[in-house]
Amino acid sequence: xxxxxxxxxxxxxxxxxxxxxxxxxxxxxxxxxxxxxxxxxxxxxxxxxxxxxxxxxxxxxxxxxxxxxxxxxxxxxxxxxxxxxxxxxxxxxxxxxxxxxxxxxxxxxxxxxxxxxxxxxxxxxxxxxxxxxxxxxxxxxxxxxxxxxxxxxxxxxxxxxxxxxxxxxxxxxxxxxxxxxxxxxxxxxxxxxxxxxxxxxxxxxxxxxxxxxxxxxxx
Numbered sequence: 001x002x003x004x005x006x007x008x009x010x011x012x013x014x015x016x017x018x019x020x021x022x023x024x025x026x027x028x029x030x031x032x033x034x035x036x037x038x039x040x041x042x043x044x045x046x047x048x049x050x051x052x053x054x055x056x057x058x059x060x061x062x063x064x065x066x067x068x069x070x071x072x073x074x075x076x077x078x079x080x081x082x083x084x085x086x087x088x089x090x091x092x093x094x095x096x097x098x099x100x101x102x103x104x105x106x107x108x109x110x111x112x113x114x115x116x117x118x119x120x121x122x123x124x125x126x127x128x129x130x131x132x133x134x135x136x137x138x139x140x141x142x143x144x145x146x147x148x149x150x151x152x153x154x155x156x157x158x159x160x161x162x163x164x165x166x167x168x169x170x171x172x173x174x175x176x177x178x179x180x181x182x183x184x185x186x187x188x189x190x191x192x193x194x195x196x197x198x199x200x201x202x203x204x205x206x207x208x209x210x211x212x213x214x215x216x217x218x219x
Contacts, residue, residue: 016100016101026041053153057148061078063090067199087172091176095175101180107182123193135208138209
């Protein structure tokens with residue numbers, strides 16, 4: 001269990017260091033071009049997800065995401081104790097990853113984001129983003145388990161661009177990103193609607209996955 005928690009902690013630290021760090025780097029180099037900054041942020045995030053899942057998947061399952069952990073709890077694949085421990089270290093790891101990114105770029109270690117992300121379109125986007133992420137994970141696990149890292153990395157890469165919210169799709173990430181007033185930040189007041197929609201999207205995906213499984217068995 002200690003190895004699994006360490007894998008979740010380190011993986012989530014590296015995920016957030018990449019999300020926030022690449023956002024800072026992209027914004028710095030893009031000279032005001034938001035599309036270029038977003039592309040840099042996107043490419044780095046998609047790439048690191050593939051690497052982290054390949055590295056830590058055999059140890060902890062590479063959840064790095066409370067929504068993923070709760071879906072696996074609902075499927076009976078992790079215990080309540082393990083789920084609670086995973087979620088705790090995911091949130092801690094996410095915050096530490098933001099601090100690490102700030103340290104690398106010589107910024108104040110803890111900040112409060114002023115980046116407003118609110119409104120119906122943003123909320124729907126977070127439900128859609130998390131719905132698609134969980135479908136990608138569950139579907140690929142069923143059909144091609146070895147392809148999960150690539151499916152997740154590619155889905156999040158796409159999600160940055162086809163959702164209005166740029167696809168946070170992760171409650172721990174959302175909480176931690178409220179602590180950076182940089183390109184990837186989110187205002188603290190906007191965090192909880194995002195998280196609520198992320199959980200809704202995740203469990204709709206689980207419901208659909210189970211329905212599709214029953215259909216396949218029946219046919």
